[in-house]
Amino acid sequence: MSYDTAKAQYAEWGVDADAAIEATLKIAISMHCWQGDDVVGFEKRSGSSGGGIQATGNHPGRARTPDELRADLEFAYSMIPGAHRLNLHAIYLDTDKTPDRDEIEYSHFAPWVDWAKAQGVGLDFNPTFFAHAKADDNLTLSHPDEGVRDFWIEHGKRSREIANQIGDELGSPCVNNIWVPDGYKDTPIDRMAARSRLELSLDKVIKEDQPKMRDAVESKLFGIGVEACTVGSHEFYMGYAIRRGIALCLDMGHFHPTENVADKLSSVALSVDEILLHVSRPMRWDSDHVILQNDDVLQIAQELVSADLLGRTYIGLDFFDATISRTAAWVIGVRNMQKALLRAFLMPLGSLRRAEESMDFTTRLTMTEEIKDLPFGAVWTELCARTERPAGMNLIGALDAYQASVAGRR
Ligand SMILES: C[C@H](O)[C@H](O)[C@@H](O)C(=O)CO
């Protein structure tokens, strides 16, 4: 079907397809560096991910150096419509030096900033509180040992300083997200002590004013090895973010599988100014599958649009699948997030709202089901054409060719 025909069909529902395309292209998505190398990073000090997170699979072509990762990222961005961001973790430093986590500084990440400037990509940052000998107890900022806590506090402070300088260099605030794996395998006696320690440590980490970055904190229901208690629970961080006036990160894999993260957005937005999303796909647990255009993701996008939250929500992705092409995983995931947003912008929200307000739930349901039959694919293809990005079979060909090139070389 031609775009003009599709556009006319949407117009019958009072929807402007051109405006939906433009709105979608304005949204920058923060693509996570760690999908590119299975959360290994470039430290010469440690091995596996740790912290109860795990990339599974051994697909050929994993990026082993910053240059390889940047080449993969450049390819991925060339397959994705619009301008986006890169979400860096502190273990992805690019330096010949071997600083420990409490020794990292901006210079270790400066090559990423030069690259980001050249590519027109924004940068976000994360301290890495896992995959380190001092995190082997599954306790970092809440560790009972003051020395261990101080080590991680220093890491957190330095990460904020780095994020601040990145934000300054790039002229766009750098979101610095704190996730700690802290918790207990078996039932603790003194949860309050651990949570009080975490709060005190976080206060020390975020004490300095760093105007070019934004603080976010990420909760989790449980992780492998900390099944009985996660110190940084949702309630803990929700309260903390409200009290300290910082952003709350909601990771779609960090709640009970029956919970709907889309439903949380409006509730949370009444209490915090800013939200960071880690869009992910949990399967039975926080399995970090590549995101789909499934109901969970579609509803997230719909809520962001209908509740007018896009201006104060940072959209980041968080998944890592090493059983498929890593570059394809990025491209599929970011494009799916964009497709979800485009679908949301293509909804006749005014009519739907009117039906709901007048308690006409029959019309509301009829409409939501009928609009599923509108020619969304033609609008997406047009968006790709306008941004000179491939769609359909052409995309598959490009992804395959790149994967073949890296699989052979690495
Ligand atoms: C690597 C990320 O920081 C990590 O995935 C974190 O955001 C998380 O979701 C841990 O489960």
Ligand SMILES: [Mn+2]
């Ligand atoms: Mn996450």
